[in-house]
Amino acid sequence: MKGIRQLADHLDISIGTVSRALNGKPDVNDETRRRVLEAAEKFGYVANQAGRSLRKGATGIIGFMMQTGHEITGQGDTFFMSVFDGVQTVLARHKLDLVALLCSSEEDPDAYMKRVVARGFADGIILSATRYRDDRFGTLHKAGIPFISLGRSRSDVGQPWYDLDFEGMAETAIDRLVAKGHKKIAIGRPEGEINLGYVFEERCHAALARHGLRLDPAHVFRSRPNESGGYKLARNFIAAPAQPTAMVLLNEATVIGFYRGLEEAGLTPGREVAVIGQYSPLVQFLSPRLTCFRPALRDLGVAVAESLLSTMPAFADAYPQAPRQCLWPMNFIEGESG
Amino acid sequence: MKGIRQLADHLDISIGTVSRALNGKPDVNDETRRRVLEAAEKFGYVANQAGRSLRKGATGIIGFMMQTGHEITGQGDTFFMSVFDGVQTVLARHKLDLVALLCSSEEDPDAYMKRVVARGFADGIILSATRYRDDRFGTLHKAGIPFISLGRSRSDVGQPWYDLDFEGMAETAIDRLVAKGHKKIAIGRPEGEINLGYVFEERCHAALARHGLRLDPAHVFRSRPNESGGYKLARNFIAAPAQPTAMVLLNEATVIGFYRGLEEAGLTPGREVAVIGQYSPLVQFLSPRLTCFRPALRDLGVAVAESLLSTMPAFADAYPQAPRQCLWPMNFIEGESG
Numbered sequence: 001m002k003g004i005r006q007l008a009d010h011l012d013i014s015i016g017t018v019s020r021a022l023n024g025k026p027d028v029n030d031e032t033r034r035r036v037l038e039a040a041e042k043f044g045y046v047a048n049q050a051g052r053s054l055r056k057g058a059t060g061i062i063g064f065m066m067q068t069g070h071e072i073t074g075q076g077d078t079f080f081m082s083v084f085d086g087v088q089t090v091l092a093r094h095k096l097d098l099v100a101l102l103c104s105s106e107e108d109p110d111a112y113m114k115r116v117v118a119r120g121f122a123d124g125i126i127l128s129a130t131r132y133r134d135d136r137f138g139t140l141h142k143a144g145i146p147f148i149s150l151g152r153s154r155s156d157v158g159q160p161w162y163d164l165d166f167e168g169m170a171e172t173a174i175d176r177l178v179a180k181g182h183k184k185i186a187i188g189r190p191e192g193e194i195n196l197g198y199v200f201e202e203r204c205h206a207a208l209a210r211h212g213l214r215l216d217p218a219h220v221f222r223s224r225p226n227e228s229g230g231y232k233l234a235r236n237f238i239a240a241p242a243q244p245t246a247m248v249l250l251n252e253a254t255v256i257g258f259y260r261g262l263e264e265a266g267l268t269p270g271r272e273v274a275v276i277g278q279y280s281p282l283v284q285f286l287s288p289r290l291t292c293f294r295p296a297l298r299d300l301g302v303a304v305a306e307s308l309l310s311t312m313p314a315f316a317d318a319y320p321q322a323p324r325q326c327l328w329p330m331n332f333i334e335g336e337s338g
Numbered sequence: 339m340k341g342i343r344q345l346a347d348h349l350d351i352s353i354g355t356v357s358r359a360l361n362g363k364p365d366v367n368d369e370t371r372r373r374v375l376e377a378a379e380k381f382g383y384v385a386n387q388a389g390r391s392l393r394k395g396a397t398g399i400i401g402f403m404m405q406t407g408h409e410i411t412g413q414g415d416t417f418f419m420s421v422f423d424g425v426q427t428v429l430a431r432h433k434l435d436l437v438a439l440l441c442s443s444e445e446d447p448d449a450y451m452k453r454v455v456a457r458g459f460a461d462g463i464i465l466s467a468t469r470y471r472d473d474r475f476g477t478l479h480k481a482g483i484p485f486i487s488l489g490r491s492r493s494d495v496g497q498p499w500y501d502l503d504f505e506g507m508a509e510t511a512i513d514r515l516v517a518k519g520h521k522k523i524a525i526g527r528p529e530g531e532i533n534l535g536y537v538f539e540e541r542c543h544a545a546l547a548r549h550g551l552r553l554d555p556a557h558v559f560r561s562r563p564n565e566s567g568g569y570k571l572a573r574n575f576i577a578a579p580a581q582p583t584a585m586v587l588l589n590e591a592t593v594i595g596f597y598r599g600l601e602e603a604g605l606t607p608g609r610e611v612a613v614i615g616q617y618s619p620l621v622q623f624l625s626p627r628l629t630c631f632r633p634a635l636r637d638l639g640v641a642v643a644e645s646l647l648s649t650m651p652a653f654a655d656a657y658p659q660a661p662r663q664c665l666w667p668m669n670f671i672e673g674e675s676g
Contacts, residue, residue: 085407088440101437102426104427104430106426227623256438260622260623316496
């Protein structure tokens with residue numbers, strides 16, 4: 001690891017400018033900032049916070065990186081609030097604080113993570129919204145910062161991860177629908193590069209194939225992970241060729257819009273169309289009752305925090321048994337919708 | 339402002355212990371930690387982050403303090419996500435990052451804020467969930483940290499604040515219901531010390547009085563600000579003495595539960611019971627359509643960030659016109675429910 005002086009020498013820029021670039025001050029031009037951040041990453045520079053270095057693990061802060069932005073409104077909400085609650089329960093035992101590192105949807109998450117690392121912000125990081133390929137894993141790994149991912153990625157570097165068991169959800173939902181006689185089953189998954197969409201679609205393919213059925217590409221619907229996205233899903237579902245008779249919805253926020261879209265078309269979940277989805281606190285206000293999968297999110301937060309701390313020397317002794325990788329169960333709740 | 343050495347001398351504790359106490363390390367006993375944090379606050383000690391002090395405003399970070407915890411699930415969500423989006427748009431102009439400072443509902447917000455200050459974490463702070471009396475205002479004021487409150491408080495110290503215009507909402511809703519012939523109007527407000535509940539209730543009182551009506555104390559319902567809270571509100575509303583005929587709901591997350599509770603009792607909003615509420619993205623999926631008030635939340639985020647920056651020397655020049663105090667308008671949307 002290099003200090004700020006070596007970084008400045010290498011770049012032939014003054015220490016003051018390097019410091020301002022690292023600290024996000026406005027009076028540095030973009031090209032200089034880019035060069036500084038690149039070099040900082042290359043040389044593993046980590047900000048020295050009054051002697052508290054990230055590597056020594058002494059900021060007292062655990063960062064939870066999440067995406068923000070208007071098109072994901074509806075998502076960032078109850079899911080994260082419940083997980084945070086569990087994470088904080090564990091961190092409180094060690095006088096650690098949780099902060100949410102908010103990456104705007106208009107910003108590249110990889111660049112954001114490089115800045116977080118350069119700023120020397122947290123003792124450990126929890127990543128969410130993991131993508132199929134995700135450079136944040138490599139950035140954290142190279143910098144030697146303890147982290148855990150809530151979700152998997154092809155960019156896995158052997159770090160601990162916890163992920164909801166979307167494979168299990170796919171299997172159970174497909175088996176159930178096939179047993180009820182459905183042959184044309186559609187799925188709804190988030191648009192974009194979020195890894196869970198791939199995991200889920202792949203397993204639905206496989207589960208249908210086991211029954212000698214195929215997942216029609218025209219029956220794989222992508223949407224924004226919010227209420228309006230679900231409403232559009234319903235309209236696309238209704239207009240689809242070779243009309244499917246059942247829908248498995250991956251995202252919990254889409255359910256309410258999907259119900260509404262069906263209702264407007266005179267279709268009732270569980271009667272003309274089978275619907276299986278993911279639980280959210282809103283589900284209890286839907287009629288007919290949704291058949292769905294419910295993960296224990298607060299407990300997930302507890303487990304994720306313990307797993308992360310088990311990889312950090314200062315806390316590892318307290319968690320000798322914490323699993324490092326885990327597919328987190330989704331409990332099946334029988335409803336009337338499918 | 340004192341440095342860490344003076345703090346250690348004053349307390350007759352080693353610098354190392356003071357540093358560990360300030361940084362939340364687990365190996366400091368609670369009594370020592372309490373003494374260190376108290377002295378740090380008393381002497382205005384601010385952590386020196388590799389020479390970047392809070393007072394100089396150079397961490398590159400703006401902190402948004404919010405409450406977390408299972409009983410507020412449903413609240414923290416779409417409201418904050420939209421506001422964050424606006425705040426980040428402004429901060430991005432100045433290469434500033436937004437982090438959410440997550441205070442667990444099991445922790446005292448005042449103690450939490452003292453720790454944030456002692457850790458020297460952010461250049462500026464946005465407070466939310468302001469209480470009727472709120473010691474965080476004084477803590478930040480004494481430490482000289484620029485901040486703005488999203489919400490007011492009796493503990494106002496002359497800092498900038500933005501608040502949703504709940505007074506305007508109260509006036510318009512009451513006038514409308516009275517004009518439609520309602521005489522027994524109930525209100526739903528959050529339980530606890532959140533300031534907006536007081537503001538709203540007081541103005542509803544006054545608005546009814548203008549019409550020669552009174553707000554029956556038995557018709558002031560308090561609930562948790564989430565879906566289940568709204569459901570309980572409905573049950574309490576239905577069981578209330580001197581049956582009210584109309585309900586004005588302050589919190590947007592309660593609406594869906596309130597609808598459900600009425601529906602179960604065979605009551606339809608806009609028919610047997612008038613309902614006026616606050617907009618959320620879920621409202622469009624309610625039937626009958628909710629008569630409601632909708633603030634432009636992303637724009638509010640923009641305005642709040644600009645107002646905060648206008649008080650920070652490094653950024654003030656860019657925002658000479660930013661209002662320091664503002665009642666943010668709630669646009670009235672006519673629906674079928676009341």
